[in-house]
Amino acid sequence: MMPYDYDLLVIGAGSGGTRAARVAAQHGARVAVAEEYRVGGTCVIRGCVPKKLLVYGAHFAEDLKDAKRFGWDVPDACHFDWPRLRDNVLAEVDRLNGAYTDTLTNNGVEIILQRAEVTGPNTVRLADGQEKTAERILLAVGAHPAIPDCPGNEHGITSNEAFHLDAIPRRILIAGAGYIANEFAGIFHQFGAHVIVMNRTQEILRGYELALRDRLLQISMMKGLEFRFDATFEGIAKGEDGCLTVRMSNHEPVVVDCVMFATGRVPNTRGLGLDSAGVELDGKGAVGVDADNRSTCPSIFAVGDVTNRIQLTPVAIREGQAFADTFYGGKPTRVDYSCVPSAVFSHPPIAQVGMTESEARQKLGEVKIYSSDFRPMKNVLAGRNERALYKMVCDATDRVVGIHMIGPDAPEILQGAAVAVKAGLTKAQFDETVALHPTMAEELVLLR
Structure with a gap:
């Protein structure tokens, strides 16, 4: 008889939880995922994916205005149908929910569509009262929006x-x-x-x-x-x-x-029963973990936003992958949290990786700053005065320690540059790279 129902029971089917469950199952573990809402988690269901689709939709407002300068006869008053966009976005969310569900099922992961609460180091209780046991429990329950405490x-x-x-x-x-x-x-x-x-x-x-x-x-x-x-x-x-x-x-x-x-967002630890297993939380209610994602209870681990380390989907995915490879794949892996790129899909968007100028001056002392403040070609012809700004931060040896950008497509451009910063390339190596013209990205190799 197996001593436990599962080798691994994951609570939460978001980005980190699904990656950990799938990879652990591929490594041969008996895995179940308990999810109280929908498979996919915050990013897919109510976060970065549907939000990015709304961002795409919002960009058409300015694009339609700019189109006239590019020769297109566009009505002055274009009608925007919010319900149509909303419903199309929600339909895409449904599709992704199904895709994530299929991925888990096809890899032999059992999906339990119920809330699960920890009742001990190796046990959880489901909403219907059933108790399940597992050699390891992984908390991947994410976080929820904070609500200010005020009347109304x-x-x-x-x-x-x-x-x-x-x-x-x-x-x-x-x-x-x-x-x-x-x-x-x-x-x-x-x-x-x-x-x-x-x-x-x-x-x-x-x-x-x-x-x-x-x-x-x-x-x-x-x-x-x-x-x-x-x-x-x-x-x-x-x-x-x-x-x-x-x-x-x-x-x-x-x-x-x-x-x-x-x-802000608050880790989803309230009512999870973590006291019963001796899992300690920090002052913000996040699960404290070590470099291997292990909590203060040796059999309970946590990844993603519930740990409040870096609340980004790709980070949660990396943590889930590292956990599964370490404990089920025979490949000890730890996540490197340095040089994590991030983006803000504002209008215009922002993207950055590495240290800001202020951080670099505090940590490194002497720094070198290079920048380009320019008007994108499309904005010039469109008659739009909006300017882009790229900034590069280097240490005393000219190693690039940070890149920061605001302007059209900044997040798309930064991903490649983030590889260069992670690799420790120098400003000279950027300068030696032939520019791809005419693009906004070429400003990265022309910074002065």
């Missing part, structure tokens, strides 16, 4: 609900200034809403290169987005007409049709 917060929505709106609000206030806030600010603005971004500090996109943050703020304000800095909620009141009056510190109240909270 029940009237707001989060990014989860933004994909299901009946209509685009005429006026929306978005609380927060991180990547989710700035991405949805651009999306709603391009779809015709008047957008107010409210933030408790004076900074947007904390952790990104200052020059890029300043450029995005400048461009956003030129486009008509409003910002309320040093503002915290004092209350949200819903009127008889359905409008929301938002009171905030240091500013006059505003009346909007929708309030969206984009004020």
Whole structure:
């Protein structure tokens, strides 16, 4: 008799959990995944994938305006059908949910569509009361949007609900200034809403290169987005007409049709029963793990956003892969968290990898900075004054330690550059590379 029902039981079928489950099963392990909602997790179901599709849709607003300068007769007032886009995006989510489900099933992973809670080092209880045992338990339950504690917060929505709106609000206030806030600010603005971004500090996109943050703020304000800095909620009141009056510190109240909270994400550890197995959490409720993703309970591991290390889908996938290879594939692997590229799909988008100028000066002392501030060719002919900015940070030996970009297609361009930064290439090696002309990407090898 096998001592456990499974070799591995994964709680959560998001990006990290599905990768770990699939790879462990391919290595020969008996694997089950318990998921209380839908297979695919935050990224596929209510995060980066549907959001990126909305970003694509939003770009057409400016593209249609620019098209006239390129010879296309486009009506001055093009009709945008939000329900059509929304439903098409949700249909794609359904397709991906099915694809992820098929991938797990085809690799012999048992899918349990129930909530699971830990009841001991090797046991979980399902929603229907069944108990399951496993030699190892992997927590891959992700995180959820944080809701500010203020009167009337029940009237707001989060990014989860933004994909299901009946209509685009005429006026929306978005609380927060991180990547989710700035991405949805651009999306709603391009779809015709008047957008107010409210933030408790004076900074947007904390952790990104200052020059890029300043450029995005400048461009956003030129486009008509409003910002309320040093503002915290004092209350949200819903009127008889359905409008929301938002009171905030240091500013006059505003009346909007929708309030969206984009004020961070909280690990999904509440009610998971981790105390029963001695799994310790940090001050933010995240599972503390070592370099091998092991918690303070030797048989329980965690990957992805529930660990609050770097809340990015590719990082969760790498962690899931490393866990499975280490414990089931005979290939000990640890994730390298240095030089992780990231992007903000704002309008225009931002992408960066490595150290910012400020970080480099603090850690390295002497640094060299190269930059290019230019107007993309397409914007010139379109009569659009929006400028792109590329910035390269090098150490005293001219090794490239950071690249930061804002402009059209910046995330697509940065992926290749991230390989160069990870490889430790120098500015001279960039300079020795022949430019691909005419492109925006060529600015990376022409920086001065």
